[in-house]
Amino acid sequence: MDSEDEEIIRLLTDPTNREILTALNGTPRGLSVTEIAGQLSSADETELDQTIISLHHNYLPRLDEAGLVAYDHDENIVTTGHRSTDDADWMDVEALDELLSQFGTGRRPDEGTVGRLEGREAVYDYCRDLADRADDELFLIYASDELLDEECLPYAENAIDRGVDLYAGTKNRDAREFFRERLPEATIWEPQMDWMYEQANYPKVSRLIVADRETVVVGLWEEDATGAQTEVAMIGEGRTNPLVVLTRELLGARLDHLDYQSDEFLEGLPFET
Structure with a gap:
């Protein structure tokens, strides 16, 4: 197993990453960062803001780098990545x-x-x-x-x-x-x-x-x-x-x-x- 595969395995062991991928499943148009945060956090405004910041600076960049999501920083839109749909050979x-x-x-x-x-x-x-x-x-x-x-x-x-x-x-x-x-x-x-x-x-x-x-x-x-x-x-x-x-x-x-x-x-x- 190469380093890219190891990184994907590591990312998928994190429950927040799994929740993000689950939220994106079946949404071809993608979701905004705010929409994803709304599914991960309560309705409390402070918690929602903290979740948005955490997604923007921590979770989404790493998932994007691994190819599991595509994160448009300018538009704040997240869609499924190329490894989720086209490159499954790492699964063994x-x-x-x-x-x-x-x-x-x-x-x-x-x-x-x-x-x-x-x-x-x-x-x-x-x-x-x-x-x-x-x-x-x-x-x-x-x-x-x-x-x-x-x-x-x-x-x-x-x-x-x-x-x-x-x-x-x-x-x-x-x-x-x-x-x-x-x-x-x-x-x-x-x-x-x-x-x-x-x-x-x-x-x-x-x-x-x-x-x-x-x-x-x-x-x-x-x-x-x-x-x-x-x-x-x-x-x-x-x-x-x-x-x-x-x-x-x-x-x-x-x-x-x-x-x-x-x-x-x-x-x-x-x-x-």
Whole structure:
């Protein structure tokens, strides 16, 4: 991990930085410094003024230098930075471990901690419950077809019936066909995220699930000395949870353009893809 990656990890361990990035999420026009300060502080005028000063002199310049935000000092406008949307290659298991080592872990997370699940069945159970809790959007990436489970389909179907938009991505052709046949109303696409597929050593990412952009499951394959492979998962809940913020920064605007990456869209183009 190079010095730029280390700086991003350090910045994301600060809860104020995570709150700033969360406030900017989904606001393509950006926010004024005053608007951001209003979301970080109370209505007390003195506290608001102090927050504005702190943002201007401390937090925003550092986030801007790292590329996580773009800060226009003259106009006092802040927008998402280029690393939030276009340059996610720094996100790997090493970086993830480095970030999560800064936080407490437990069986179930709160907004400031990262939870841990042991074993494939525990991960399945949590993900099924997550599908039941999703209100608007369920985003899935599978690194292979090994984890596809027929018993999970009713939970996905129920979510779709409730009006949840379901997106399923995998580079495995058989897995995409599995989703396409069994969940025809879902958006199916081939992710262009090599970091998830080109890991030579364990641990390796097994799956990534995001619900409503505020709950995240990152599954990891681990291998013991005998070569036996087991799955563990890290879970984050809440919009300012460190794992949730990191994942949103990783995926960036890709979450908003999945329809244009889907198999159905690409097959309809009048040229070879």
